[in-house]
Amino acid sequence: MALFFLSSKQKARLKEAENARRNRAEIIKAWSQGQITRRELVKWGLITAGGLWVPIHGLSPFAKSTFGTIPTGAPPSPLYGCQPFSQPMYRFDVLPRNQNPFQFLKPAPTAEANTKQQLLDPRLEGVKSGDTGPIEGRPPGPIWAHQDFNTLRPKIAVQVTQEGAKTNMTYNPGVPSYLNSGINPATPIPVKFHPQWPTQDPLKVWTFNGTIPPKLLIGRYGEPILFRHYNKLPYDIKQNGGFGRHTISTHEHNGHHGAENDGFTGAFFFPGQFYDYHYPIVLAGLKTINTTATDRRAGSPNDAGGITKVPGDWHETMSTHWFHDHMFSFTSQNVYKGNAGMFNIYSSLDRGAEDINDGVNLRLPSGRASVSGKSWGNLDYDVNLMLADKAFDADGQLFFDIFQDDGFLGDLITVNCTYKPYFEVERRKYRFRILNGAVARFFKIALSDGSPMIQIANDGNLLPRPVTLTQLDEMGIAERYDIVIDFSRYSIGQRVCMVNLAEHLHGRKPFNTLSLAEALSGSSLDPSVGKFLEFRIVRDPAQPDISQVPDTLIPNPDLSGIPVVRERTFEFGRDAEQTSNDLVTAGDGPWGIATDKGAFLAANFGRVSAAPRFGTREIWHLKNDGGGWDHPIHIHFEECQTLARDGKARNVPAAERGRKDVWRLRPSSDVTITLQFRDFAGMFMQHCHNTTHEDFAMLLRWEIDDKGGPYVRPLPTPIPRPQGVQFQDPDETITPL
Numbered sequence: 001m002a003l004f005f006l007s008s009k010q011k012a013r014l015k016e017a018e019n020a021r022r023n024r025a026e027i028i029k030a031w032s033q034g035q036i037t038r039r040e041l042v043k044w045g046l047i048t049a050g051g052l053w054v055p056i057h058g059l060s061p062f063a064k065s066t067f068g069t070i071p072t073g074a075p076p077s078p079l080y081g082c083q084p085f086s087q088p089m090y091r092f093d094v095l096p097r098n099q100n101p102f103q104f105l106k107p108a109p110t111a112e113a114n115t116k117q118q119l120l121d122p123r124l125e126g127v128k129s130g131d132t133g134p135i136e137g138r139p140p141g142p143i144w145a146h147q148d149f150n151t152l153r154p155k156i157a158v159q160v161t162q163e164g165a166k167t168n169m170t171y172n173p174g175v176p177s178y179l180n181s182g183i184n185p186a187t188p189i190p191v192k193f194h195p196q197w198p199t200q201d202p203l204k205v206w207t208f209n210g211t212i213p214p215k216l217l218i219g220r221y222g223e224p225i226l227f228r229h230y231n232k233l234p235y236d237i238k239q240n241g242g243f244g245r246h247t248i249s250t251h252e253h254n255g256h257h258g259a260e261n262d263g264f265t266g267a268f269f270f271p272g273q274f275y276d277y278h279y280p281i282v283l284a285g286l287k288t289i290n291t292t293a294t295d296r297r298a299g300s301p302n303d304a305g306g307i308t309k310v311p312g313d314w315h316e317t318m319s320t321h322w323f324h325d326h327m328f329s330f331t332s333q334n335v336y337k338g339n340a341g342m343f344n345i346y347s348s349l350d351r352g353a354e355d356i357n358d359g360v361n362l363r364l365p366s367g368r369a370s371v372s373g374k375s376w377g378n379l380d381y382d383v384n385l386m387l388a389d390k391a392f393d394a395d396g397q398l399f400f401d402i403f404q405d406d407g408f409l410g411d412l413i414t415v416n417c418t419y420k421p422y423f424e425v426e427r428r429k430y431r432f433r434i435l436n437g438a439v440a441r442f443f444k445i446a447l448s449d450g451s452p453m454i455q456i457a458n459d460g461n462l463l464p465r466p467v468t469l470t471q472l473d474e475m476g477i478a479e480r481y482d483i484v485i486d487f488s489r490y491s492i493g494q495r496v497c498m499v500n501l502a503e504h505l506h507g508r509k510p511f512n513t514l515s516l517a518e519a520l521s522g523s524s525l526d527p528s529v530g531k532f533l534e535f536r537i538v539r540d541p542a543q544p545d546i547s548q549v550p551d552t553l554i555p556n557p558d559l560s561g562i563p564v565v566r567e568r569t570f571e572f573g574r575d576a577e578q579t580s581n582d583l584v585t586a587g588d589g590p591w592g593i594a595t596d597k598g599a600f601l602a603a604n605f606g607r608v609s610a611a612p613r614f615g616t617r618e619i620w621h622l623k624n625d626g627g628g629w630d631h632p633i634h635i636h637f638e639e640c641q642t643l644a645r646d647g648k649a650r651n652v653p654a655a656e657r658g659r660k661d662v663w664r665l666r667p668s669s670d671v672t673i674t675l676q677f678r679d680f681a682g683m684f685m686q687h688c689h690n691t692t693h694e695d696f697a698m699l700l701r702w703e704i705d706d707k708g709g710p711y712v713r714p715l716p717t718p719i720p721r722p723q724g725v726q727f728q729d730p731d732e733t734i735t736p737l
């Protein structure tokens with residue numbers, strides 16, 4: 001919005017809104033830096049216990065006296081005169097994979113956390129000069145040791161840092177420049193969301209390796225990865241640019257692995273430490289199904305174009321994951337700041353080589369092994385897209401407002417950390433792995449010409465059958481949809497856009513689903529609807545498109561022979577109570593979860609809300625207690641099957657009939673799922689993936705007991721400190737055990 005078009009009254013209101021934003025930013029800063037607590041804000045009357053911000057001193061973003069614009073509640077982000085689709089989209093930056101982790105990593109990885117002591121930086125909270133602490137932040141001892149570390153021994157090492165924004169000098173898109181809109185990867189990439197916008201301050205943007213584009217981890221079944229994550233964020237908790245927390249916990253969403261690798265919200269680590277995550281990359285059921293590895297469909301691509309068979313159920317094969325921060329109460333701020341990457345997992349079925357025709361490979365669009373020399377993992381026609389809405393302050397720096405406990409929304413859509421980019425494509429089929437990486441925004445995707453897309457995967461999982469759609473389902477935060485678009489129907493020189501139809505006026509839920517014409521008209525109050533990514537059809541492919549989208553992808557596992565030992569109900573709603581005063585483990589906020597018809601409780605990672613028995617199967621009912629909001633609910637650990645929506649199997653849309661790990665809990669609706677607890681143990685989580693709701697306490701801990709013992713032994717809760725993690729008994733256990 002250009003200021004000179006406004007009346008003097010409007011200008012005055014805009015100034016008032018800017019002042020209100022600055023006032024809010026001061027309090028957010030103090031809160032994020034640990035100087036005040038949410039409880040103190042309630043006490044001072046700045047927010048109500050119900051979570052609504054009191055409209056005093058222009059503090060409430062939506063109070064009538066301010067000119068807070070939709071959807072940020074702040075003045076519009078400055079565009080510096082830039083037009084949409086004036087910059088190329090960066091493809092993801094592929095993380096280097098290193099052989100021989102035990103030689104490559106110094107020090108070598110260990111099953112239990114490495115507790116070698118180092119001198120601590122006194123700028124860390126609670127640290128005195130001369131204090132020492134462990135070099136690894138993982139909780140120590142056998143409970144947090146890597147499960148099956150010797151049988152699933154790491155073969156690949158990936159080493160990353162978390163740090164402030166800096167120029168990328170080592171960009172590797174994994175494809176030649178002509179498949180990356182002509183971008184020369186040797187050109188240094190500063191952290192800018194558009195070339196004409198200011199470079200982001202290192203305190204405002206914290207990413208993997210400190211750089212953009214976002215990072216892509218490449219893995220394959222049967223080849224465990226040791227992911228060593230160094231925390232290089234500022235030691236001083238106040239050096240955060242006003243939002244974000246310098247302690248982190250990295251969740252591989254939705255890894256089937258031990259809890260020590262899951263980024264448990266309370267297993268966070270400090271600047272100056274690393275954390276070793278062991279990603280075994282195994283098929284669920286590996287200890288009970290196909291244990292001798294005789295089925296080629298349960299397999300991994302080898303380097304010669306063949307298959308290495310692995311144990312487990314091939315119906316549990318996964319493809320598109322992502323990884324992101326899970327810091328207790330600060331996930332939304334940290335992910336928004338840049339703590340998010342994607343993870344492509346390759347298998348004998350989903351090979352990433354469309355020309356290998358062996359009766360197992362599904363030959364999905366990717367690229368040819370015979371051209372690249374890579375027998376798996378070709379990215380030529382397989383493109384990761386991370387969607388996220390962002391907002392910027394008057395200086396063009398990233399802006400975040402946690403005053404909105406309904407969910408923070410940005411007014412500008414970015415794809416792979418670039419504002420409304422274009423992407424050059426050839427006249428052939430492409431696979432797009434779309435991630436909703438927003439804080440609180442839902443997307444509903446269509447093409448600007450209304451033509452069809454083929455959805456092949458939902459979350460990490462290829463669907464039983466592909467589903468052709470002209471509009472994808474509304475996509476909740478953290479959901480992944482893999483789609484295929486066939487650009488051969490266009491002619492060279494044509495352009496077609498991805499369009500967002502989901503209109504938000506606030507973070508509680510989408511306000512409206514627009515028609516394609518409405519979304520394209522520009523008449524919505526929400527500037528984030530409409531076109532957000534432009535495809536430019538630039539040429540014919542050098543080789544004919546031999547990729548396929550077979551009628552059968554991955555059928556669901558057959559669970560009919562596995563008894564259901566228990567059903568549980570989790571209801572998601574507002575006005576939750578907090579039963580604990582623990583300053584470390586207990587969260588604050590209006591949102592909460594009621595377990596088995598109990599009270600709505602705000603998150604406390606010292607509380608065990610469910611403890612399913614190892615080796616069993618259960619049915620879980622997820623319910624939304626009201627019509628005013630929409631919660632994308634994520635269950636960690638193992639993919640689930642959706643049995644019903646609102647009580648009926650036929651209400652489950654075709655594109656949701658595979659396995660999933662996030663379910664949109666539409667207003668006043670419920671979903672019935674079934675899941676198993678096998679192969680690994682430990683403490684996991686379930687939460688709303690509107691990360692504002694999650695941080696304002698819609699999260700619970702559940703754990704898998706100690707492998708089938710006669711009674712459950714709740715695990716001790718980790719309490720991280722720079723001097724070393726301490727343990728305490730769980731505060732309470734909700735479920736009668």
Ligand SMILES: [Cu+2]
Pocket residue numbers: 630631632688689690693694698
């Ligand atoms: Cu929610």
